[in-house]
Amino acid sequence: MPRERTVVGSGVYPYRKPARISPLAIGAWTVTSALGPGRGAQLEALRARRSGLRPNDFTDAPLETWIGRVSGLEESPLPDEFGLWDCRNNRLAWLALQQDGFLDAVADARSRYGPSRIALLLGTSTSSIGATEEAYRQLTPDARFPEHLRQPIIHTAHSLGQFVQHALGLTGFCATVTTACSSSAKVFAQAERTIRCGIADAAVVGGVDTLCGSVLFGFNSLELIAREPCRPFDIERHGISIGEAGGFALVECDGRGPWLLGYGESSDAFHMSSPHPEGLGARIAIQDALSRSGLLPTDIGYINLHGTASVRNDEVEARVIADLFPATTRASSTKGWTGHALGAAGFLESAISLLAIADELVPGNLNATVLDPVCGPQICIDNTALATPTVLSQSFGFGGSNSVVAFGAERRM
Amino acid sequence: MTAPSAPTAFVEGISFWAPRLPGWKAAVEVLAHGGDPALGALRRPATDLLPSAERRRAPDSVALAIEVAAAACTASGLDPAQLASVFATTHADLAITDYLCEVLVRTPMLTSPTKFHNSVHNAAAGYWCIATGCHAPYMTVSVFDRSFCVGLLEAFMQVAADQRPVLYVAYDIESCGPLAPVAVSRGLLGAALVLAPTRSDRSLLQLAWAVRPGTNREATPAQPDNAGLVEGNAMAPCLPLFEALARGTGLVTLALGLQSVLDVRVQKPVVSAA
Amino acid sequence: MSSPQTPAELALAELIVAAVNLEDVRPADIDPEAPLFGDGLGLDSIDALEIALEISKRHSVQLRADDEENRRIFASLRALAAHVESQRPG
Numbered sequence: 001m002p003r004e005r006t007v008v009g010s011g012v013y014p015y016r017k018p019a020r021i022s023p024l025a026i027g028a029w030t031v032t033s034a035l036g037p038g039r040g041a042q043l044e045a046l047r048a049r050r051s052g053l054r055p056n057d058f059t060d061a062p063l064e065t066w067i068g069r070v071s072g073l074e075e076s077p078l079p080d081e082f083g084l085w086d087c088r089n090n091r092l093a094w095l096a097l098q099q100d101g102f103l104d105a106v107a108d109a110r111s112r113y114g115p116s117r118i119a120l121l122l123g124t125s126t127s128s129i130g131a132t133e134e135a136y137r138q139l140t141p142d143a144r145f146p147e148h149l150r151q152p153i154i155h156t157a158h159s160l161g162q163f164v165q166h167a168l169g170l171t172g173f174c175a176t177v178t179t180a181c182s183s184s185a186k187v188f189a190q191a192e193r194t195i196r197c198g199i200a201d202a203a204v205v206g207g208v209d210t211l212c213g214s215v216l217f218g219f220n221s222l223e224l225i226a227r228e229p230c231r232p233f234d235i236e237r238h239g240i241s242i243g244e245a246g247g248f249a250l251v252e253c254d255g256r257g258p259w260l261l262g263y264g265e266s267s268d269a270f271h272m273s274s275p276h277p278e279g280l281g282a283r284i285a286i287q288d289a290l291s292r293s294g295l296l297p298t299d300i301g302y303i304n305l306h307g308t309a310s311v312r313n314d315e316v317e318a319r320v321i322a323d324l325f326p327a328t329t330r331a332s333s334t335k336g337w338t339g340h341a342l343g344a345a346g347f348l349e350s351a352i353s354l355l356a357i358a359d360e361l362v363p364g365n366l367n368a369t370v371l372d373p374v375c376g377p378q379i380c381i382d383n384t385a386l387a388t389p390t391v392l393s394q395s396f397g398f399g400g401s402n403s404v405v406a407f408g409a410e411r412r413m
Numbered sequence: 414m415t416a417p418s419a420p421t422a423f424v425e426g427i428s429f430w431a432p433r434l435p436g437w438k439a440a441v442e443v444l445a446h447g448g449d450p451a452l453g454a455l456r457r458p459a460t461d462l463l464p465s466a467e468r469r470r471a472p473d474s475v476a477l478a479i480e481v482a483a484a485a486c487t488a489s490g491l492d493p494a495q496l497a498s499v500f501a502t503t504h505a506d507l508a509i510t511d512y513l514c515e516v517l518v519r520t521p522m523l524t525s526p527t528k529f530h531n532s533v534h535n536a537a538a539g540y541w542c543i544a545t546g547c548h549a550p551y552m553t554v555s556v557f558d559r560s561f562c563v564g565l566l567e568a569f570m571q572v573a574a575d576q577r578p579v580l581y582v583a584y585d586i587e588s589c590g591p592l593a594p595v596a597v598s599r600g601l602l603g604a605a606l607v608l609a610p611t612r613s614d615r616s617l618l619q620l621a622w623a624v625r626p627g628t629n630r631e632a633t634p635a636q637p638d639n640a641g642l643v644e645g646n647a648m649a650p651c652l653p654l655f656e657a658l659a660r661g662t663g664l665v666t667l668a669l670g671l672q673s674v675l676d677v678r679v680q681k682p683v684v685s686a687a
Numbered sequence: 688m689s690s691p692q693t694p695a696e697l698a699l700a701e702l703i704v705a706a707v708n709l710e711d712v713r714p715a716d717i718d719p720e721a722p723l724f725g726d727g728l729g730l731d732s733i734d735a736l737e738i739a740l741e742i743s744k745r746h747s748v749q750l751r752a753d754d755e756e757n758r759r760i761f762a763s764l765r766a767l768a769a770h771v772e773s774q775r776p777g
Contacts, residue, residue: 018575061521116626116673125533129510136514136591143591152595156504157534157555171672173624175563178505178534178555186552190567193574197420199566199624214513217521218529222736265550267542272467273530273733284548398530399539401551465729469708523744526736527707 017287020294021192021262023411025255027202028105030096031247031351033338034068038099043355046363049383051337053229053241058211060137063220066229068243068339069211070095078163085163087131087154089124089210093164096208096246105250106168109202116172119200120165121190123183123207124176125343125397128159130212160208164248173199178343181306181397182265183207184247185346188405189263191251206248207347215342216242222273230309230340232333233318233379234368237309243339245348258357261295261390261406264288268400275313279320281402282394286324289392289404294412297325301388302362303378304349306396307333308340313396315374322376328387331378336366346395350405353393357409360386419621422572423682426489426607427617427658428481430458431643432600436484444652445659447638457601463544470527471540474506477603478537478584479544485605486545490615491578493545496607497571498538498580500553501564503647504588504596505534511590537584560585561651562667562675568608569622578609585647599645604655616682618658627674633665654679689720689765696768699742703764706741707734719765727763735761748774 030038034052035045045052053066070092078086078094097103109118131154135145153159161176173194177183184207191203219225219242226239251260265288268281275282290296303325305317314333321331334352341348356362364382365371371379389409396402427437432454434440443450458480460468471479478500486493504510509532516524533539535553542551552571556563561583568581584603588596609616634640635652643649650667657663657679667675692700692715700714703723707730721727724735735757739750748771750760760770 016577059521063521116670129514132510132592133514133517135595136518139591145591145595150595152597153557155592155595156557158503158557158560162557165671170670172670173563173566173673174559174670175554175556175567177553179538179551179553180533180535190552193570196574197570199570213517213521214524214529214532217517217524218513218526218532220522221524221526221529221740222733223526267539267548267551269542269546269548271543271731272536272539281548397535398533399535400542401535401539401553466731466734469710470733523740525740526733530733 017291021292023259023261024192024195025252026258026260026354027250027252027255028102029249029351029354030100030102031245031348032070032092032096032099033245033341033348034070034243035337037095039355042352043359045337046361049366051229051366053339059213059216063216064227065225066241067211068241068341070244082163082167084151085154085159087128087159089128089130089160089208090163092210092244092246093160093208094167096248097167102248106204109250110169113201115170117201118170119172119191119194119203120161120168120170120174121187121203121205122161122164122176123187123343123346124157124160124178124209125180125183126209126212126215127157128154129214130210131155133213168204170204179397179401180399181342181345182395182401182403183343183346185350185393185395185403185405186265188260188350189265189403192260192263195253202250202252204248204250207344208246209341209343210244211242224310226309229367230335231367232307232309232335232365233314233371233375235370235372237311237314240308240310241335241339243341245338245341245344247347247351257409257411258354259408259411261408261412262289262293263406264292264404266402268402270400273398275316275396277316279316281400282317282320282396285402285404289406293406295390295406297329299388299390300325300329300392301386302356302391303329303331304353304391304393305331305333306394307335309335314372318372318375318379321378325378327377329378330362330380330384332363332365332380334363346403349395350393353391353407356386356391357389357407362386419623420569420573421619421621422569422608422610423612423616424606424618424620425491425578425609425615426485428484428488428605429655430477430481430603433642441659444639444656447636450642463540467540467543470531472506472509472531473586473601474584475537475540477586477601478582479541481584481603481605482541482580482582485580485607489607491607494547495549496547496578496580497549498541498551498582499564499568499571500538500551501560501583502534502555503557503560503585504598506531506536507586507588507592507596507598511592515590558650559668561648562669566669566675572608572610576610578607581606581608583648583651597645598647600643602643602646602648604651612682618661618679619682621678623676624669624673625676626672628672629668631666631674632668689718692719695772696764699768699771700764702741702745703738706737717764720763723761723763742771746771747776
């Protein structure tokens with residue numbers, strides 16, 4: 001078998017192989033999803049193969065589908081000092097920040113680097129639009145927002161970045177990234193550039209996206225929603241289950257690891273809501289992530305796939321994996337556990353990839369019973385042990401935005 | 414700050430679009446020296462660049478962003494298909510947000526699939542890549558009143574980190590419906606730059622940049638007469654930099670974080686000693 | 688050109704032109720037997736969803752674009768008009 005395969009054909013794109021980067025340490029990290037708050041809850045559910053999906057109990061109007069809902073947010077308003085930013089999305093951000101000692105880790109980093117030297121880079125798709133929807137439901141007779149929903153900041157995407165900036169006491173470079181479902185994967189790339197350019201010494205990266213009516217009914221209008229729990233890569237898959245999640249990581253130059261080894265980003269240039277038929281954008285992003293990491297496909301133990309369970313995504317993605325990776329690489333989508341967390345999916349699945357490394361666990365494809373024949377030997381239904389602690393996490397979004405992130409247990413200089 | 418060692422990007426293309434300043438040619442004299450803009454105001458730019466399916470579906474935000482992106486690339490002479498890009502918008506398409514929230518209250522099962530897929534913040538970037546056949550990555554940021562500055566810094570960093578030219582596009586459109594008093598933005602305003610890592614025959618200006626501690630009180634204000642031309646648009650914070658670009662010189666300070674600012678020194682390209 | 692549009696086909700053509708913003712197309716000029724998708728009017732899957740939505744609003748006929756009969760139903764203006772007519776309640 002050839003050691004290196006050609007990912008990008010000549011003549012499609014003036015392809016330039018990116019240079020290797022210096023790996024960055026993931027100093028602390030946490031994640032919260034429908035599986036529960038914190039890393040322990042994710043790991044336990046992954047091991048027990050217990051899905052976090054439940055029948056839709058979120059929308060006012062009926063919609064037959066399953067959702068990955070985080071419990072308890074309705075009863076957990078933000079502390080008074082953060083009342084300006086109170087909304088479902090920021091409540092989930094706050095809940096996530098409380099887990100796994102993350103606030104202490106940031107406090108420690110703040111004292112080491114100074115609050116202006118830690119960048120804050122967060123991905124979201126719809127941010128706090130749920131608050132805007134609520135305001136439309138409660139319009140005053142003269143068609144104005146009700147008084148308690150008139151703060152401009154909760155009706156714009158940066159609601160997330162600005163809230164977390166205040167919650168963590170960070171004063172430097174802060175961005176909310178909004179490239180749909182690749183948003184919170186791209187923040188790892190942005191963090192690497194920011195640190196390499198000397199704009200910050202460390203970065204807090206993350207993603208938070210919450211359930212909201214416009215997205216559930218919007219995906220329904222595109223006929224992309226499954227009425228059953230989603231079944232990624234199954235021959236009988238019927239679409240996606242929407243979920244919500246939040247998580248954060250501290251990225252630094254030095255530490256014990258795990259390590260951010262590289263990343264790749266690309267555009268499909270094909271269609272707003274359908275993937276490129278040959279997965280061209282995905283292939284470029286994979287190749288760039290491998291090049292920046294100094295890795296070959298044979299080095300990869302596990303790939304957390306985008307795997308939305310939409311007919312088109314899974315077909316194209318399975319073909320790309322079968323083409324590019326050896327049979328020894330394991331690959332799966334974990335959306336059968338969590339649902340598709342959209343703007344938070346990139347981070348959620350990066351965190352599951354880090355869990356795979358930490359606990360030597362390859363999660364399978366929950367809810368799949370018979371794989372689509374287009375799947376290669378890489379895509380597995382059952383959980384297995386991770387053989388090689390080097391992993392990729394793939395995120396592809398509307399607007400043809402693709403991002404692939406590489407992590408490893410070892411620094412690989 | 415802008416010592417000789419400060420990182421520098423070279424401007425190879427500039428564009429600007431507001432209803433009364435439709436294009437850099439129309440804007441440059443007014444922004445540099447004051448004066449009256451052209452009579453009348455255009456509603457929105459044309460979208461000739463887009464393939465037919467995308468043209469039919471392009472909302473105002475996309476038409477605006479594509480217009481300034483294309484004009485900046487044309488001015489630079491560079492092939493858009495080879496440019497990585499950064500898009501900044503405060504609110505993306507406010508008319509679509511208004512539509513989605515309104516239809517959700519009344520008839521959620523009748524949500525328009527076209528409007529929904531246009532609602533993502535990266536719609537303009539996605540359409541741009543489809544229109545130009547560009548597989549290079551794009552970034553989209555939304556940072557409230559810091560959107561222009563953060564997008565510009567992201568573009569500067571990409572130019573410096575990857576040593577390749579980057580297209581930077583900033584835009585916001587008019588707000589409407591019950592959303593208008595809280596997500597404030599009037600009219601259309603778009604601006605774009607093609608930035609390169611090294612000086613070339615195409616270089617129009619050079620921008621030396623640096624991030625330093627500071628507060629938004631230090632931010633450079635726009636000329637009062639000019640501010641009136643784009644008043645109320647959420648992307649109006651781009652104006653001081655485009656005034657300096659129009660003059661061909663100046664030091665512009667933009668508010669970045671809670672206690673940090675971005676300094677940009679605009680000057681004619683200088684031949685390096687090397 | 689095939690046989691002329693019926694009044695029902697013309698009404699449906701007007702609905703399609705408005706639903707997917709076909710600026711340069713006059714509803715009366717749509718050949719009722721020409722393909723709506725691909726090379727015909729250049730419509731795609733999103734347009735099919737948008738047209739299905741407008742039809743369901745106007746005629747109380749539910750169409751799903753992922754219907755297995757979709758290819759046949761959306762084959763031409765004539766086929767679509769016939770399907771809408773056959774599905775109309777009452």
